[in-house]
Amino acid sequence: xxxxxxxxxxxxxxxxxxxxxxxxxxxxxxxxxxxxxxxxxxxxxxxxxxxxxxxxxxxxxxxxxxxxxxxxxxxxxxxxxxxxxxxxxxxxxxxxxxxxxxxxxxxxxxxxxxxxxxxxxxxxxxxxxxxxxxxxxxxxxxxxxxxxxxxxxxxxxxxxxxxxxxxxxxxxxxxxxxxxxxxxxxxxxxxxxxxxxxxxxxxxxxxxxxxxxxxxxxxxxxxxxxxxxxxxxxxxxxxxxxxxxxxxxxxxxxxxxxxxxxxxxxxxxxxxxxxxxxxxxxxxxxxxxxxxxx
Amino acid sequence: xxxxxxxxxxxxxxxxxxxxxxxxxxxxxxxxxxxxxxxxxxxxxxxxxxxxxxxxxxxxxxxxxxxxxxxxxxxxxxxxxxxxxxxxxxxxxxxxxxxxxxxxxxxxxxxxxxxxxxxxxxxxxxxxxxxxxxxxxxxxxxxxxxxxxxxxxxxxxxxxxxxxxxxxxxxxxxxxxxxxxxxxxxxxxxxxxxxxxxxxxxxxxxxxxxxxxxxxxxxxxxxxxxxxxxxxxxxxxxxxxxxxxxxxxxxxxxxxxxxxxxxxxxxxxxxxxxxxxxxxxxxxxxxxxxxxxxxxxxxxxxxxxxxxxxxxxxxxxxxxxxxxxxxxxxxxxxxxxxxxxxxxxxxxxxxxxxxxxxxxxxxxxxxxxxxxxxxxxxxxxxxxxx
Numbered sequence: 001x002x003x004x005x006x007x008x009x010x011x012x013x014x015x016x017x018x019x020x021x022x023x024x025x026x027x028x029x030x031x032x033x034x035x036x037x038x039x040x041x042x043x044x045x046x047x048x049x050x051x052x053x054x055x056x057x058x059x060x061x062x063x064x065x066x067x068x069x070x071x072x073x074x075x076x077x078x079x080x081x082x083x084x085x086x087x088x089x090x091x092x093x094x095x096x097x098x099x100x101x102x103x104x105x106x107x108x109x110x111x112x113x114x115x116x117x118x119x120x121x122x123x124x125x126x127x128x129x130x131x132x133x134x135x136x137x138x139x140x141x142x143x144x145x146x147x148x149x150x151x152x153x154x155x156x157x158x159x160x161x162x163x164x165x166x167x168x169x170x171x172x173x174x175x176x177x178x179x180x181x182x183x184x185x186x187x188x189x190x191x192x193x194x195x196x197x198x199x200x201x202x203x204x205x206x207x208x209x210x211x212x213x214x215x216x217x218x219x220x221x222x223x224x225x226x227x228x229x230x231x232x233x234x235x236x237x238x239x240x241x242x243x244x245x246x247x248x249x250x251x252x253x254x255x256x257x258x259x260x261x262x263x264x265x266x267x268x269x270x271x272x273x274x275x276x277x278x279x280x281x282x283x284x285x286x287x288x289x290x291x292x293x294x
Numbered sequence: 295x296x297x298x299x300x301x302x303x304x305x306x307x308x309x310x311x312x313x314x315x316x317x318x319x320x321x322x323x324x325x326x327x328x329x330x331x332x333x334x335x336x337x338x339x340x341x342x343x344x345x346x347x348x349x350x351x352x353x354x355x356x357x358x359x360x361x362x363x364x365x366x367x368x369x370x371x372x373x374x375x376x377x378x379x380x381x382x383x384x385x386x387x388x389x390x391x392x393x394x395x396x397x398x399x400x401x402x403x404x405x406x407x408x409x410x411x412x413x414x415x416x417x418x419x420x421x422x423x424x425x426x427x428x429x430x431x432x433x434x435x436x437x438x439x440x441x442x443x444x445x446x447x448x449x450x451x452x453x454x455x456x457x458x459x460x461x462x463x464x465x466x467x468x469x470x471x472x473x474x475x476x477x478x479x480x481x482x483x484x485x486x487x488x489x490x491x492x493x494x495x496x497x498x499x500x501x502x503x504x505x506x507x508x509x510x511x512x513x514x515x516x517x518x519x520x521x522x523x524x525x526x527x528x529x530x531x532x533x534x535x536x537x538x539x540x541x542x543x544x545x546x547x548x549x550x551x552x553x554x555x556x557x558x559x560x561x562x563x564x565x566x567x568x569x570x571x572x573x574x575x576x577x578x579x580x581x582x583x584x585x586x587x588x589x590x591x592x593x594x595x596x597x598x599x600x601x602x603x604x605x606x607x608x609x610x611x612x613x614x615x616x617x618x619x620x621x622x623x624x625x626x627x628x629x630x631x632x633x634x635x636x637x638x639x640x641x642x643x644x645x646x647x648x649x650x651x652x653x654x655x656x657x658x659x660x661x662x663x664x665x666x667x668x669x670x671x672x673x674x675x676x677x678x679x680x
Contacts, residue, residue, distance in 0.1 A: 053522045074519040077528035082362040089363035092350045093370025118355040286348035
């Protein structure tokens with residue numbers, strides 16, 4: 001005879017108010033770093049105290065892109081690489097909305113690379129959180145613009161013959177006003193950096209080095225998720241306020257983490273308003289009038 | 295307001311400028327684009343006019359970004375558009391699909407030039423008609439219009455916005471280089487005479503609202519970003535809530551509605567301008583600049599006592615299937631006049647269903663079709679020697 005146990009009620013999660021709980025469980029693999037980053041994003045959003053209806057998330061395609069489907073905010077899961085131009089339109093149409101773009105290294109810097117450099121150049125007032133796991137996780141672990149030279153993926157079984165980007169250096173060179181990098185183990189720093197990035201006017205960028213144990217870790221014999229976390233953490237060296245070109249990103253030598261850029265620069269909208277006012281003194285943006293329609 | 299959004303009065307402007315004025319009159323306040331001949335004048339006009347009205351003009355890094363940007367702007371609650379020509383239209387296909395799948399109102403104007411590839415940047419073509427219909431992957435229905443004059447560029451741009459807001463999809467204006475660049479009289483009516491349709495908004499509170507729960511006409515009311523509905527929008531196959539649903543049944547349901555909202559309303563969507571149809575023995579079907587050559591040919595034929603008629607397609611997609619089917623058994627034949635190797639003629643043949651001959655008058659691009667060529671073809675069809 002067996003005794004039937006009553007199903008255990010799932011205790012509430014502190015972030016439930018920001019989660020589409022009806023969509024759980026999520027699709028991420030056990031040990032994936034994205035959950036940690038998602039949690040940091042949620043905490044940073046909550047800490048701002050902003051009205052959730054004034055914040056929107058836009059993502060591209062890939063594992064990280066799925067965050068947009070789990071957050072209980074206005075959220076947009078767009079096409080591969082195009083999160084930033086989509087977010088650009090949304091931001092300019094609704095400048096009072098705070099915009100967070102979350103996506104992976106492949107989405108933001110391979111297929112979306114052109115959009116990234118121009119969004120940063122224009123200084124669009126958008127916060128970008130990039131989960132860098134060194135490969136395309138969703139499709140089973142292929143070579144990405146982040147894959148370390150010599151690292152194995154399903155499309156570089158003998159080792160990648162390409163040198164990877166240094167995303168923080170790139171973001172800074174393109175004009176980002178805030179640039180930081182952390183590993184997924186440095187949760188408090190990560191959360192605080194995402195918070196600073198959210199408060200920053202202009203194009204802010206936070207890169208997170210995160211384990212992908214199912215694909216990248218497995219093919220490169222990096223051990224369990226925890227071992228990967230520890231490995232990246234062990235390679236990390238905190239060097240804030242250095243020239244971003246010196247913020248080395250090399251998993252064989254060192255992963256320089258910290259906040260590399262925190263500057264002020266007029267945004268696209270600042271310039272747009274100023275230039276229009278210089279020609280038309282009574283110029284004002286359509287907001288909020290345009291919402292009323294004709 | 296610093297400038298007039300509706301420039302009521304009589305103007306002497308080209309088709310591209312007329313497109314811009316039509317968009318503004320329809321309430322468009324956002325343009326994202328990339329320069330390309332022969333559509334550049336639309337972007338230039340927008341870059342002058344939108345700031346005057348407090349709107350946004352932004353020049354993007356490419357047409358992929360332009361299309362993504364206008365979708366984002368539309369979800370921000372602002373009517374948005376872009377314009378381009380063949381090469382840019384190719385790049386837009388990806389996010390046109392996103393617009394179809396997420397049901398995002400916006401307008402894309404393609405001022406067609408000769409293709410394939412870079413082709414004939416400064417010369418006319420109508421070779422993107424099937425690309426408009428099928429260019430993005432997957433199965434879907436679209437609405438595409440085809441203006442024949444600067445006046446129609448104005449009128450049809452307003453119509454394109456109205457249809458996009460009403461049916462929640464990107465609507466295409468399939469113009470061509472001649473219509474875009476020709477300068478003619480354009481009459482802009484008084485503001486109160488212009489019908490402007492805005493997207494239907496939700497009438498229920500957020501807890502009862504589903505982003506893709508359609509009304510009886512197959513179209514769902516649309517909450518914008520920031521309206522408090524906490525919407526989720528994805529290009530993945532999704533359920534009524536907008537949440538990803540990865541199974542055949544959900545896909546069937548979603549695509550059926552995307553297709554159905556156009557097919558089931560096609561009598562309300564389809565517009566043709568018919569001339570001399572009542573007793574016509576030979577019916578010419580055409581669109582865009584070619585329809586003007588066709589009109590001339592039909593008038594010339596009538597002068598010679600030949601009973602020719604014209605169906606000028608204002609909506610090229612959806613195609614006026616029922617009209618063609620009903621005429622096919624009564625006429626001696628149809629003719630399609632178009633500047634490509636024969637694209638819309640395939641649709642004409644399909645709808646004629648073998649009930650009468652169907653001929654094609656065409657060239658591959660670079661020049662308009664002369665009315666004389668169409669007149670000759672009308673005579674051949676009438677004699678049964680086509």
